[in-house]
Amino acid sequence: MSFPEQLAACASQVQSTLDALLPTVAQSRVAEPMRYAVMNGGKRLRAFLVLESARLYGVEQTAALRVAAAIESIHAYSLVHDDLPCMDDDDLRRGKPTVHIKWDYATAVLVGDALQSFAFEVLAQPETSANADIRCNLVATLAHAAGGCGMVLGQAQDIAAETAARGLTLTEITELQANKTGALIRWSAQAGAMLAGQDTTLMRDYATAIGLAFQIQDDVLDIEGDAAAAGKRLQKDADAGKATFVSLLGLDAAKKRANSLVTEACDVLAPLGERAEPLRQVARFIVARKM
Amino acid sequence: MSFPEQLAACASQVQSTLDALLPTVAQSRVAEPMRYAVMNGGKRLRAFLVLESARLYGVEQTAALRVAAAIESIHAYSLVHDDLPCMDDDDLRRGKPTVHIKWDYATAVLVGDALQSFAFEVLAQPETSANADIRCNLVATLAHAAGGCGMVLGQAQDIAAETAARGLTLTEITELQANKTGALIRWSAQAGAMLAGQDTTLMRDYATAIGLAFQIQDDVLDIEGDAAAAGKRLQKDADAGKATFVSLLGLDAAKKRANSLVTEACDVLAPLGERAEPLRQVARFIVARKM
Numbered sequence: 001m002s003f004p005e006q007l008a009a010c011a012s013q014v015q016s017t018l019d020a021l022l023p024t025v026a027q028s029r030v031a032e033p034m035r036y037a038v039m040n041g042g043k044r045l046r047a048f049l050v051l052e053s054a055r056l057y058g059v060e061q062t063a064a065l066r067v068a069a070a071i072e073s074i075h076a077y078s079l080v081h082d083d084l085p086c087m088d089d090d091d092l093r094r095g096k097p098t099v100h101i102k103w104d105y106a107t108a109v110l111v112g113d114a115l116q117s118f119a120f121e122v123l124a125q126p127e128t129s130a131n132a133d134i135r136c137n138l139v140a141t142l143a144h145a146a147g148g149c150g151m152v153l154g155q156a157q158d159i160a161a162e163t164a165a166r167g168l169t170l171t172e173i174t175e176l177q178a179n180k181t182g183a184l185i186r187w188s189a190q191a192g193a194m195l196a197g198q199d200t201t202l203m204r205d206y207a208t209a210i211g212l213a214f215q216i217q218d219d220v221l222d223i224e225g226d227a228a229a230a231g232k233r234l235q236k237d238a239d240a241g242k243a244t245f246v247s248l249l250g251l252d253a254a255k256k257r258a259n260s261l262v263t264e265a266c267d268v269l270a271p272l273g274e275r276a277e278p279l280r281q282v283a284r285f286i287v288a289r290k291m
Numbered sequence: 292m293s294f295p296e297q298l299a300a301c302a303s304q305v306q307s308t309l310d311a312l313l314p315t316v317a318q319s320r321v322a323e324p325m326r327y328a329v330m331n332g333g334k335r336l337r338a339f340l341v342l343e344s345a346r347l348y349g350v351e352q353t354a355a356l357r358v359a360a361a362i363e364s365i366h367a368y369s370l371v372h373d374d375l376p377c378m379d380d381d382d383l384r385r386g387k388p389t390v391h392i393k394w395d396y397a398t399a400v401l402v403g404d405a406l407q408s409f410a411f412e413v414l415a416q417p418e419t420s421a422n423a424d425i426r427c428n429l430v431a432t433l434a435h436a437a438g439g440c441g442m443v444l445g446q447a448q449d450i451a452a453e454t455a456a457r458g459l460t461l462t463e464i465t466e467l468q469a470n471k472t473g474a475l476i477r478w479s480a481q482a483g484a485m486l487a488g489q490d491t492t493l494m495r496d497y498a499t500a501i502g503l504a505f506q507i508q509d510d511v512l513d514i515e516g517d518a519a520a521a522g523k524r525l526q527k528d529a530d531a532g533k534a535t536f537v538s539l540l541g542l543d544a545a546k547k548r549a550n551s552l553v554t555e556a557c558d559v560l561a562p563l564g565e566r567a568e569p570l571r572q573v574a575r576f577i578v579a580r581k582m
Binding site for chain 1 (some may be wrong): 314319320321322325368372375377378395396397398401402404405406407408409411412414415416417422423424426427428430431435437438439440441443445446448451456471493504533568
């Protein structure tokens with residue numbers, strides 16, 4: 001199976017898992033927008049990282065799929081809230097109206113809130129792992145990664161940067177992105193090792209490198225990308241005069257840096273041998289992607 | 292110690308616990324609004340229910356205080372989001388500017404999000420209970436109570452009722468409130484039994500009764516209350532023409548119903564004897580309170 005086929009197969013499995021786990025329309029009037037927000041396609045990169053790291057560490061796939069569903073729910077909640085008028089004010093997400101456009105502002109706030117709760121409910125349930133210490137570790141680490149010292153902090157830093165008197169330095173933007181997008185990517189890659197009760201250092205180092213590469217590529221795509229393919233507005237950061245990796249490093253140096261991070265990520269995986277090839281492919285995909 | 296003194300002592304202990312557990316301003320730029328939102332006084336009824344049920348079931352207070360801090364964080368997050376312009380649009384909460392007034396809209400969304408994550412992080416950490424199965428049970432049940440089939444559903448039902456063609460029936464408003472405010476109150480009272488690994492049926496029945504009494508009294512206070520004492524706008528529901536327990540039952544019958552629910556709640560506690568007196572006092576306080 002080629003890498004895009006593997007990615008699509010993962011996305012399809014996660015979709016089925018989410019479908020089985022999410023509240024039904026009969027159970028809740030927010031079930032429909034919850035499902036709309038989280039089951040809208042997407043690359044499912046975080047889910048793929050969970051499934052591949054779980055496979056590498058010998059964890060059965062049923063458990064890994066639940067964890068993948070949880071991280072995609074957290075990611076989806078963050079997108080629903082980031083798209084709100086008070087934040088990025090985006091009308092489109094993957095070519096479809098965002099939740100506050102298709103429904104309304106209040107529904108979008110509530111759906112994000114409910115998707116966050118849902119993720120922790122799934123992780124904490126016995127079906128995720130027979131070992132409750134492992135489940136608690138997943139909950140505590142994801143809550144930390146998503147919260148006020150992780151993803152939410154990164155978003156707050158991003159918003160503050162827009163009105164700051166001076167542009168961010170490279171160090172500051174690296175820290176911001178390590179929080180805003182890096183925290184969930186690092187957690188996803190470590191989740192397989194956590195499910196197996198193993199040390200997560202190697203996976204964390206790998207994910208730190210690809211997380212940064214991912215964001216640099218996002219900034220590259222904001223300049224070079226195709227809005228139709230991306231299904232969202234582009235050049236937003238450039239238009240807003242925001243400091244990005246591209247504005248700070250220049251386009252060529254940004255691309256070089258992303259590529260060297262991919263090499264670094266692949267090197268980190270060396271001790272795992274050939275079996276880690278899909279994770280190397282993720283790393284390469286991150287800088288090769290056009291959307 | 293009188294009941295108001297007990298309640299104040301509990302509030303003070305929960306405040307110290309939150310202070311010790313919340314991120315510091317040095318750790319996160321959202322720490323200050325997080326602290327503002329959750330450490331703004333309040334009756335701490337949910338925390339009191341956690342501490343008293345924990346005491347009844349022989350759980351050590353250090354653990355119970357962490358659980359109390361978690362439920363107050365979830366409650367605080369829900370208030371921050373409910374106060375947003377897209378929801379109840381309230382400028383004041385307990386006499387102080389709401390988070391979106393003191394900071395801004397985006398900060399209020401993010402702070403609510405971070406407080407939700409924080410609650411699950413605290414519950415899942417080993418310090419909450421040596422037994423990880425118990426910690427997972429707390430996380431899974433609170434996530435369910437707070438999420439799209441619990442509190443968030445209740446809020447969505449409440450919003451939908453505002454634009455519905457007809458007013459809610461008594462059955463519908465009872466269900467709405469069992470979700471919107473009842474779910475967290477039920478969870479709080481059950482938390483002590485959960486921490487002890489005991490059956491929660493008795494505490495659930497008790498809390499179902501006081502949860503409904505609480506909401507009926509809220510509707511009574513919306514008509515009869517003192518805005519200055521309450522620290523928020525009153526008569527909002529009446530002005531909006533919303534169906535409430537008072538509009539459906541009439542003021543006197545609503546008060547009678549609240550009182551009979553208190554009697555019911557106290558009767559449920561009979562098997563626990565004198566030791567459950569503080570929980571009976573909570574029940575009586577709920578309908579006696581003026582704010």
